[in-house]
Structure formats: C-alpha cells, structure tokens
Amino acid sequence: MKTEINPITGGANMARRSFLRYAGASAAAVAVMGTAASCSKNDPIFITPGGGTDIGSGDPGILNFAYALEQLEAAFYLQVVATPYSGISSIETAYLTDIRDHEVLHRDFFKAALGSKAIGTLTTDFSTINFSDRTSVLNAAKLLEDTGVQAYDGAGYLIKDAGYLTIAGKIVSVEARHAALISNLITPGSFVGSDQVDGDGLNKSATIAEVLAGANGFLKTKVSAVNYNYKP
Structure with missing residues (x-):
C-alpha cells in the first residue's frame, strides 16, 4: 500500500523513522544525526548576498547540498503527481508516485539529520516546465534524476564521516533506479545510455559547482557552495 502524501505539504505525515525502515540504515542514520548535531561553530550555514543561501562547509555542507537537491526533486514530483500530464497511463502514475x-x-x-544546521526551505521555479505535457515533464525528470546521481557521485570524495557516506550510497542507489526508469520511459532501452554511463561501466559525475549551476535554474532561492574546492 502506498503512503499518501499531501500535495501541498509533501509528506508531513512521513515520520523520520519511516525513512530509516525504508533505507535499512537505522544505525548509520543515528550516527549521522549525532555527528551533525555536534558540529562546531566552524561549520556555519552562510546566507549569501541577494537572498540566496550557502550550503556551508564540512560534512554538514555536503548533506545540505544533497538536501537542496532533494527539496528540488520532491517539489517537482509533488507537482507532477498533483497535476498529471495529458494522457498519463496508470503504470506511469504508479511509477511517478513511487518516485515522489x-x-x-x-x-x-x-x-531531520541536519537539525539546526539545515538550510531553509527553498523556493522553486518550474516556469520552464509544461506540466500538462508528457515530453516536457519526462525530459525535466531525466535532467533532475541524471543530475542528482552525478551530484552524489561527484561529491562523495568530500565526505569524511563513514555514516554520511553510507547514507549517501544508499540514497544514490535509489536515485540511479529513478534515473534508469525515467530514461526508459522516454526511450525504451536507454536505461544505461552513454550520456550517463561511460565506457568503463561507471556512472558519470559532476562537481558541486556544475550541479548547482543547473539546479539554480529551477530555484528562486539560489544556492551556492563557496567553501568547497570543486576540483576533484
């Protein structure tokens, strides 16, 4: 049975422990939250000029980077399911609801993991997406999912805490499933396309700077990461 999510609040009834059961990562998550809660004042969350927000530094900064992307993806799929595109099939509805x-x-x-270190709620801008058109929605979904996987892969080397790395690995695994499914909905058989998987069978990655440059196109609240060196 699916979990019903309010299309406005986007899951206020989803308790944090529900995710822990879903991810199978209770112990790791507890370690992550404990570390985040004990971070020193050397890891602040900066508010950038012009009303934007900065993810901060250290491992909490990487979690905030992921949190910003998850906010964006959640808002997108909440809209997709709340206002289905023309001609959507029952199986596509089921797929997109699961992803949501x-x-x-x-x-x-x-x-929840970041607690007081979390950046604020971001305001999205989906004005370039026609939510009534299947092609527009799925192309946007592919962009978000592919970018999300590349983001986790690209930022992984910056994570120092083993608990954080465990959680990131579990989440990116799910995001990769999403990316493959969306790609296949657009073009059957394209779930391991060369635009995402290289000749060595490895998923391509992107730097934090590259990811935020794209993500900010869908955000009114711009996000920056001035405290990180984007060179691998």
Whole structure:
C-alpha cells in the first residue's frame, strides 16, 4: 500500500523513522544525526548576498547540498503527481508516485539529520516546465534524476564521516533506479545510455559547482557552495 502524501505539504505525515525502515540504515542514520548535531561553530550555514543561501562547509555542507537537491526533486514530483500530464497511463502514475514518495522521504530525512544546521526551505521555479505535457515533464525528470546521481557521485570524495557516506550510497542507489526508469520511459532501452554511463561501466559525475549551476535554474532561492574546492 502506498503512503499518501499531501500535495501541498509533501509528506508531513512521513515520520523520520519511516525513512530509516525504508533505507535499512537505522544505525548509520543515528550516527549521522549525532555527528551533525555536534558540529562546531566552524561549520556555519552562510546566507549569501541577494537572498540566496550557502550550503556551508564540512560534512554538514555536503548533506545540505544533497538536501537542496532533494527539496528540488520532491517539489517537482509533488507537482507532477498533483497535476498529471495529458494522457498519463496508470503504470506511469504508479511509477511517478513511487518516485515522489522516495524523494519526499529523502528530503525529510536530510532535514531531520541536519537539525539546526539545515538550510531553509527553498523556493522553486518550474516556469520552464509544461506540466500538462508528457515530453516536457519526462525530459525535466531525466535532467533532475541524471543530475542528482552525478551530484552524489561527484561529491562523495568530500565526505569524511563513514555514516554520511553510507547514507549517501544508499540514497544514490535509489536515485540511479529513478534515473534508469525515467530514461526508459522516454526511450525504451536507454536505461544505461552513454550520456550517463561511460565506457568503463561507471556512472558519470559532476562537481558541486556544475550541479548547482543547473539546479539554480529551477530555484528562486539560489544556492551556492563557496567553501568547497570543486576540483576533484
């Protein structure tokens, strides 16, 4: 049975422990939250000029980077399911609802894990997406999912805490499933396309700077990461 999510609040009834059961990562998550709660004042969350927000530094900064992306994805799929595109099939509705549920759980998990270190709620801008058109919606979904996987892969080397790394690995595994499914909905058989998987069978990655440059196109609240060196 699916978890019903309010299309406005996006999962207020999804308790954090629901995600822990879903991810199978209770112990790791407790370690993550304990570390986040004990972070020193050397890891602040900066508010950038012009009303934007900065993810901060250290491992909490990486979690905030992921949290920003999960906020974006959750908001997108909440809209997709709330206002289905023309001609959507029952199986597509089921797929997209499952993805929505996952993204909301991811978003709520990061918010709880970060506690007082979490960035604020971001305001999205989906004005370039026609939510009544299947092609527009799925192309946007592919962009968000592919970017999300590349983001986790690209930022992984910056994570120092083993608990954080465990959680990131579990979440990116789910995001990769989403990316493959969306790609296949657009073009059957494209779930391991060369635009995402290289000749060595490895998923491509992107730097934090590259990811935020794209993500900010869908955000009114711009996000920056001035405290990180984007060179791998």
